[in-house]
Amino acid sequence: VSATPMIVWLDEDGDTSARVLGGKFSSLAEMTRAGFAVPGGFGITTAAYEAFVEHNGLAAELREETAALETGDLHAVEALSARLTARILDAPLPPELETAIAGAYTTLAARMGNAELPVAVRSSGVSEDLAGASFAGQYDTYLWVMGTEAVAEHVKRCWSGLFGPQVLTYRPQNDMDTASAGMCVGVQAMVPARAAGVMFTLDPVSGDRSKVVIEACWGLGEGVVSGDVTPDRFRVDKVTLELLASELAVKESMHAFDPASGTVTLRDVPADERELACLQDTTVVELATLAKRIERHRGAPQDIEWAVDDDARVHVLQVRPETVWSQRPARTVTGGGSSRAVDRVLAKFMSPTGGDKA
Amino acid sequence: MSTDTGKRAFTNPFEVETPAGAEGWESMYPYYGLLSEERRASEEKKFWFFDGMHNPTPIYPFDTIMTENWWVGVNQLTTRVWCIPPAGGIDQRFVNGYLYISPGEHPEPDKIGERAEIFSRRAGHYFENWDEIYEQWVVKATDCIKRLEAIEFAPLPAIEPEASVTGHRGLYSTYDLLTSYGKLIENLFEMGSYHFEMLNLGYGAYLTFREFSQEAFPGISDQTVARMVAGIDILLFRPDDEVRKLAQLAVDNGLGEVVKETADPDTLLAAIGERPGGEEWLAAFEAAKDPWFWYSTGAGYTHTDRAWRDDLRLPFNAMRGYIEKIERGESIDRPLETIVQERTRITAEYRDLLASDDDRAAFDELVALARTVYPYVENHNFYVEHWHHSMFWNKVRELGDVFVAHGFLADREDIFLLHRNEIYSALYDLNIGWATMAEPRGPSYWPAQVAQRKGWLEKLAGWTPPPALGLPPEAVTEPLSVMLWGITQETVDEWLGAGADSEGGVLRGVAASPGVVRGPARVVTSAEELHAVEQGDVLICRVTAPSWAPVFSKVAAAVSDLGGIMAHTAIVSREYGLPAVVGTGYGTVRIKNGQMVEVDGDNGVVRILDEEGGG
Numbered sequence: 001v002s003a004t005p006m007i008v009w010l011d012e013d014g015d016t017s018a019r020v021l022g023g024k025f026s027s028l029a030e031m032t033r034a035g036f037a038v039p040g041g042f043g044i045t046t047a048a049y050e051a052f053v054e055h056n057g058l059a060a061e062l063r064e065e066t067a068a069l070e071t072g073d074l075h076a077v078e079a080l081s082a083r084l085t086a087r088i089l090d091a092p093l094p095p096e097l098e099t100a101i102a103g104a105y106t107t108l109a110a111r112m113g114n115a116e117l118p119v120a121v122r123s124s125g126v127s128e129d130l131a132g133a134s135f136a137g138q139y140d141t142y143l144w145v146m147g148t149e150a151v152a153e154h155v156k157r158c159w160s161g162l163f164g165p166q167v168l169t170y171r172p173q174n175d176m177d178t179a180s181a182g183m184c185v186g187v188q189a190m191v192p193a194r195a196a197g198v199m200f201t202l203d204p205v206s207g208d209r210s211k212v213v214i215e216a217c218w219g220l221g222e223g224v225v226s227g228d229v230t231p232d233r234f235r236v237d238k239v240t241l242e243l244l245a246s247e248l249a250v251k252e253s254m255h256a257f258d259p260a261s262g263t264v265t266l267r268d269v270p271a272d273e274r275e276l277a278c279l280q281d282t283t284v285v286e287l288a289t290l291a292k293r294i295e296r297h298r299g300a301p302q303d304i305e306w307a308v309d310d311d312a313r314v315h316v317l318q319v320r321p322e323t324v325w326s327q328r329p330a331r332t333v334t335g336g337g338s339s340r341a342v343d344r345v346l347a348k349f350m351s352p353t354g355g356d357k358a
Numbered sequence: 359m360s361t362d363t364g365k366r367a368f369t370n371p372f373e374v375e376t377p378a379g380a381e382g383w384e385s386m387y388p389y390y391g392l393l394s395e396e397r398r399a400s401e402e403k404k405f406w407f408f409d410g411m412h413n414p415t416p417i418y419p420f421d422t423i424m425t426e427n428w429w430v431g432v433n434q435l436t437t438r439v440w441c442i443p444p445a446g447g448i449d450q451r452f453v454n455g456y457l458y459i460s461p462g463e464h465p466e467p468d469k470i471g472e473r474a475e476i477f478s479r480r481a482g483h484y485f486e487n488w489d490e491i492y493e494q495w496v497v498k499a500t501d502c503i504k505r506l507e508a509i510e511f512a513p514l515p516a517i518e519p520e521a522s523v524t525g526h527r528g529l530y531s532t533y534d535l536l537t538s539y540g541k542l543i544e545n546l547f548e549m550g551s552y553h554f555e556m557l558n559l560g561y562g563a564y565l566t567f568r569e570f571s572q573e574a575f576p577g578i579s580d581q582t583v584a585r586m587v588a589g590i591d592i593l594l595f596r597p598d599d600e601v602r603k604l605a606q607l608a609v610d611n612g613l614g615e616v617v618k619e620t621a622d623p624d625t626l627l628a629a630i631g632e633r634p635g636g637e638e639w640l641a642a643f644e645a646a647k648d649p650w651f652w653y654s655t656g657a658g659y660t661h662t663d664r665a666w667r668d669d670l671r672l673p674f675n676a677m678r679g680y681i682e683k684i685e686r687g688e689s690i691d692r693p694l695e696t697i698v699q700e701r702t703r704i705t706a707e708y709r710d711l712l713a714s715d716d717d718r719a720a721f722d723e724l725v726a727l728a729r730t731v732y733p734y735v736e737n738h739n740f741y742v743e744h745w746h747h748s749m750f751w752n753k754v755r756e757l758g759d760v761f762v763a764h765g766f767l768a769d770r771e772d773i774f775l776l777h778r779n780e781i782y783s784a785l786y787d788l789n790i791g792w793a794t795m796a797e798p799r800g801p802s803y804w805p806a807q808v809a810q811r812k813g814w815l816e817k818l819a820g821w822t823p824p825p826a827l828g829l830p831p832e833a834v835t836e837p838l839s840v841m842l843w844g845i846t847q848e849t850v851d852e853w854l855g856a857g858a859d860s861e862g863g864v865l866r867g868v869a870a871s872p873g874v875v876r877g878p879a880r881v882v883t884s885a886e887e888l889h890a891v892e893q894g895d896v897l898i899c900r901v902t903a904p905s906w907a908p909v910f911s912k913v914a915a916a917v918s919d920l921g922g923i924m925a926h927t928a929i930v931s932r933e934y935g936l937p938a939v940v941g942t943g944y945g946t947v948r949i950k951n952g953q954m955v956e957v958d959g960d961n962g963v964v965r966i967l968d969e970e971g972g973g
Contacts, residue, residue, distance in 0.1 A: 210575035210711050239707040244577050330713030333574045334720045341723035342485050348566040349442050352840040
């Protein structure tokens with residue numbers, strides 16, 4: 001355990017297991033190695049988090065306080081969350097970790113040719129993204145973070161998310177000790193997304209595995225994930241890659257970086273773009289092709305976050321196992337009826353509109 | 359929904375008004391095909407829908423032979439041959455010259471069990487022996503066509519030839535004329551019967567597979583279902599393949615330029631004959647023509663659907679396109695190997711997506727059965743509608759020449775203004791006049807009739823047939839109406855609510871081929887109007903025909919009023935990668951030439967972008 005490094009690059013040949021990089025970044029490292037277009041970056045490992053807790057002598061306090069929590073008492077939950085968050089934000093990084101993070105950021109910035117490289121700082125919990133528990137939306141992601149100091153600050157914010165009220169209450173029900181499992185924090189180059197969104201390698205409404213369903217919005221994909229913008233929806237046949245249906249939404253607003261405030265804000269979509277499809281048909285098909293490859297590579301239905309940049313290049317931001325339909329028995333068509341073709345044809349003549357019952 | 363539709367009704371068929379100037383149109387049609395007071399009680403209670411899929415325009419009196427053929431031909435199979443348990447036949451009436459049809463139920467519901475047993479045995483026999491029966495079918499169909507080809511019509515001679523006397527036959531030209539006509543009509547009914555011999559079962563098997571696929575993979579496109587079963591040796595692609603070969607040979611023999619530069623086919627053929635390498639090309643051209651240019655520019659159901667042989671501009675237009683491709687260094691070969699590989703891949707991938715072993719077993723059987731019946735489903739069209747019917751209409755024209763020679767008609771085409779039974783009378787009139795050397799009545803009777811009927815048909819063509827008449831059915835159970843015409847409860851409900859939707863410049867139909875395209879509308883209601891189509895036009899038609907191929911290489915998208923789920927036309931239009939919306943109901947009525955329209959083939963929507971030029 002002591003050999004685990006504090007920083008692991010996504011494209012590095014090392015231990016990139018979920019134990020080290022958390023679920024999200026472990027998957028992204030695997031995707032990077034398999035040649036998918038994942039934005040470059042590195043993970044600040046669970047070992048780094050342990051070193052931080054150790055350095056500040058917080059281990060016992062965090063463990064005991066969370067263990068003693070009455071999860072039914074919301075006031076107590078919120079008070080504890082605020083107290084522990086403050087403890088983490090106030091605690092200093094171990095100097096060698098601070099140096100390592102700054103060094104990795106500088107390397108990434110140099111690689112991308114931009115000293116003030118905007119990055120996404122993303123929580124990657126050890127227990128999230130496991131098949132069966134999505135933890136969706138419970139940990140934080142910070143977008144368009146620039147400079148070593150800001151990155152270090154946001155790493156601590158991500159860690160403090162381990163003690164967010166929703167995590168404190170979610171965890172005991174699942175019988176997982178989230179905090180001691182730890183967290184990795186990933187740092188990746190921002191994709192200046194022209195459009196972005198989420199896609200499933202099955203129909204999330206019906207469970208039909210012969211479809212790829214894509215939801216997309218202008219700008220960053222946060223709106224699709226959070227649901228605060230109505231996305232365009234595209235359905236693609238997974239076998240033939242035909243675009244079967246495009247349901248276009250009137251997209252009033254979008255998430256984008258605002259240079260004035262230096263943050264990502266929700267702003268109006270230019271009037272002439274609101275009713276336009278935010279993806280070209282060819283890009284939709286490219287995304288579906290990508291989804292199909294990812295599903296095949298990972299061997300199970302996937303939920304994929306992606307972004308398309310100004311040059312129409314597609315980037316994979318996150319992959320995780322689909323958790324709803326994958327755990328249900330798939331719907332059958334025959335349902336015990338005869339499989340003899342002629343019987344089924346005769347039944348069709350008996351009841352042309354009524355399925356296969358005579 | 360059913361209580362709602364129960365209250366609503368379509369126009370009572372007896373309240374349909376005759377357009378001004380067309381009064382008397384009924385006399386063009388047989389008495390049994392008309393609405394009548396005597397049968398009113400049953401007729402006005404039925405659900406009648408307009409068969410624009412096969413007969414988009416008022417039917418010429420002679421052309422009723424095709425509808426009358428299936429009136430018996432299809433229905434006897436449903437009710438008396440296969441004994442499809444719950445179904446009655448599909449009835450027909452001519453209303454203002456348009457064909458309306460009504461799906462029936464079997465009048466004896468208590469016989470369902472007995473009929474199911476007969477049906478299962480008889481249909482089972484055909485499915486189990488399909489390949490062999492289809493082989494026999496091809497022999498029968500080809501023989502029928504050869505006998506049609508041998509039928510000849512000639513004007514009666516001034517004096518009976520010597521051979522009629524020395525041969526002691528005792529039969530003379532009047533007998534031959536009458537019996538040749540009899541053979542011609544019998545030949546049509548013979549092919550008409552073969553047409554439906556395997557059709558119901560073939561479509562049934564294919565559509566059962568289609569339905570299974572749709573249930574397992576909701577939203578799967580018809581094209582994909584077809585790709586899983588279609589072979590590569592589809593006869594309907596053969597005429598186009600022949601044109602590709604001729605294009606290649608023209609380039610190889612240095613004839614590319616002359617083909618590209620000469621618009622008139624006769625001038626072109628003469629010019630080719632004069633060039634080196636031209637003789638070889640002409641021989642190949644003649645070989646390809648028979649039978650592959652017996653390829654109708656329409657559905658083949660009406661005499662106005664002419665074959666490539668009759669209008670060589672169409673294949674030559676296509677040939678020019680292929681020559682240009684060859685000159686640009688592009689391949690014009692259909693990627694046959696890829697089609698086969700794709701069929702295998704797609705089928706295997708869908709199979710893997712099924713949920714259980716039972717599903718996979720059913721899928722395997724249905725794919726196998728659908729592949730077994732598909733050659734017939736795909737190819738019968740070439741034998742029946744294209745090869746046979748195109749030749750049949752031309753034989754009728756030859757008889758028209760006989761009437762012209764004897765002064766009964768002014769133009770060979772006028773013969774189509776006579777019902778086939780009237781032609782028997784006219785022939786007898788002719789024979790009497792010839793035999794007695796007295797004045798036949800025909801020359802003073804028929805030209806006036808023809809003129810009046812032409813006037814009626816013109817007036818009737820200006821009338822827009824509503825999609826349905828009478829009382830909406832409680833449920834559509836007649837299998838062929840559902841399978842061939844696509845009539846379902848949803849269709850009926852849509853028609854009941856129609857009009858409202860099309861007001862806003864938006865027409866809805868079935869998404870037949872994906873993509874979104876804008877362009878100026880070109881409304882085409884007859885094959886003749888195809889020549890007016892320009893590059894980038896959006897084709898608006900009642901129904902598309904596969905042999906419109908040359909036009910499909912020009913248009914940006916296709917929209918049709920009607921569209922059955924098994925339209926071969928859809929397969930061809932998808933081959934050309936055009937967005938298409940079918941079954942809009944009112945496209946040719948609502949959309950005017952030159953209007954900008956947007957065709958959304960992904961969602962089955964057509965938007966009229968500018969109302970100008972409309973009326």
